[in-house]
Amino acid sequence: MPFQQLGLAPQVIQAVKDAGYTEPTPIQTAAIPVILQRHDLMGIAQTGTGKTAAFVLPLLSLMASTPPQHRGIRGLIMVPTRELVVQVEENIRTYARHLPLRVATIFGGVSERPQIRALQQGADLIVATPGRLLDVIRGREPSLRSLEFLVLDEADRMLDMGFIHPIRQIVRLLPRQRLTLLFSATLSREIEQLSREFMHQPKMVEIGRRSNPAETVTQYLYEISHHAKMALLSHLLKNEDLKTVLVFSRTKHGADRIARRLESARISCATLHANRSQNQRLRALHDFKHGRVRVLVATDIAARGIDVEGISHVINYDFPRHPEDYVHRIGRTGRAQAVGEAISFLAPDDHSHLRTLERFLRRGILRRKVEGFSEPANTAAPRDSSAPPPAPYRPRRDTMPWRLRRSWKNKRRFPRHDHSS
Numbered sequence: 343m344p345f346q347q348l349g350l351a352p353q354v355i356q357a358v359k360d361a362g363y364t365e366p367t368p369i370q371t372a373a374i375p376v377i378l379q380r381h382d383l384m385g386i387a388q389t390g391t392g393k394t395a396a397f398v399l400p401l402l403s404l405m406a407s408t409p410p411q412h413r414g415i416r417g418l419i420m421v422p423t424r425e426l427v428v429q430v431e432e433n434i435r436t437y438a439r440h441l442p443l444r445v446a447t448i449f450g451g452v453s454e455r456p457q458i459r460a461l462q463q464g465a466d467l468i469v470a471t472p473g474r475l476l477d478v479i480r481g482r483e484p485s486l487r488s489l490e491f492l493v494l495d496e497a498d499r500m501l502d503m504g505f506i507h508p509i510r511q512i513v514r515l516l517p518r519q520r521l522t523l524l525f526s527a528t529l530s531r532e533i534e535q536l537s538r539e540f541m542h543q544p545k546m547v548e549i550g551r552r553s554n555p556a557e558t559v560t561q562y563l564y565e566i567s568h569h570a571k572m573a574l575l576s577h578l579l580k581n582e583d584l585k586t587v588l589v590f591s592r593t594k595h596g597a598d599r600i601a602r603r604l605e606s607a608r609i610s611c612a613t614l615h616a617n618r619s620q621n622q623r624l625r626a627l628h629d630f631k632h633g634r635v636r637v638l639v640a641t642d643i644a645a646r647g648i649d650v651e652g653i654s655h656v657i658n659y660d661f662p663r664h665p666e667d668y669v670h671r672i673g674r675t676g677r678a679q680a681v682g683e684a685i686s687f688l689a690p691d692d693h694s695h696l697r698t699l700e701r702f703l704r705r706g707i708l709r710r711k712v713e714g715f716s717e718p719a720n721t722a723a724p725r726d727s728s729a730p731p732p733a734p735y736r737p738r739r740d741t742m743p744w745r746l747r748r749s750w751k752n753k754r755r756f757p758r759h760d761h762s763s
């Protein structure tokens with residue numbers, strides 16, 4: 343179905359054309375008509391599916407077709423991270439280019455003053471992280487009384503990051519009569535609870551199986567000793583097909599260490615983690631997006647929701663501890679119509695995490711051997727010679743039936759527009 347048939351405002355359709363999109367993605371086809379009818383909506387979709395446009399396009403259309411009832415903020419979009427604020431704002435500016443809308447952003451780590459000024463000058467739409475928004479809005483609560491549209495994006499991440507209290511406090515300030523949209527990569531009991539609390543008979547749109555990473559990503563792994571990981575990474579990066587590479591480290595210090603080693607091998611790279619200032623993080627993302635650095639080394643939290651077009655490879659330098667992290671990490675590549683590769687390094691003590699992951703994904707991950715690479719000898723002193731050696735890996739048949747693993751019984755509580763693939 344072309345964009346023209348979804349009922350969007352002409353200015354929005356024009357902006358979508360300018361952006362070069364030819365047809366809506368499945369979540370856009372499913373969600374846009376529901377939102378345009380002013381139904382509360384719960385969208386289960388990962389980043390990379392076009393979900394931002396799925397809520398921004400109809401919201402802009404509704405704002406364009408109905409004049410504001412009162413002065414004040416009309417729409418609020420809450421997201422978990424500062425990077426995501428910037429990204430959603432960029433999306434809005436792209437799609438609202440033919441509309442006279444004022445957008446303001448509110449997030450921590452930078453001075454409050456310009457954000458307060460932007461609010462005072464009046465904004466139609468705000469994109470914010472919950473904690474800072476609550477700080478900034480104190481004493482200015484009336485500015486939220488005319489709110490018509492509320493979006494909670496990446497709601498599962500916001501819960502993981504402990505934002506439930508500021509979110510509740512903010513929602514208490516909003517009029518009951520409003521349109522509420524909630525997007526989450528996963529459907530958990532907490533998310534359902536949130537939907538019951540904040541929404542009125544929401545319709546549900548679900549895209550893809552919740553544990554199903556983008557189908558366009560080729561996934562494989564290399565078994566490797568801890569001490570040889572850096573050598574393997576350098577070896578892989580000799581291949582110029584690895585053009586834009588996102589490397590995941592479990593820790594901030596680990597990320598810095600990897601970056602130092604890459605720099606000394608003259609491989610351009612930047613880091614993205616919580617110890618870096620807001621400006622450093624934005625700069626790192628900007629440089630990576632614009633091809634000034636080839637490798638971005640990130641931790642899980644910092645990389646949440648980042649949207650960089652054309653990431654060719656994701657490398658799990660440290661194997662993810664949680665299956666959800668794996669899905670989020672590899673969702674950074676193969677976005678929209680692009681094809682990507684996800685490579686994981688599997689150290690001897692990661693095998694139990696791999697088993698959990700493979701059960702979660704309901705598929706195995708291909709093991710590959712690296713051509714032309716042999717592990718260097720371990721010359722480093724043992725870290726702790728008194729520690730017991732890691733348990734040897736024994737392949738084991740999983741005896742738990744699938745249907746017992748996870749309870750899906752709550753899934754049918756919502757009227758469903760199922761576009762599962």
Ligand code: AMP
Pocket residue numbers: 363364365366367370388389390391392393394395649651677678679
């Ligand atoms: P998101 O899931 O919102 O993070 O979007 C992922 C990427 O898909 C972004 O870079 C968007 O610019 C892009 N995108 C969104 N909608 C479309 C579309 N209909 N056609 C092609 N690309 C799109």
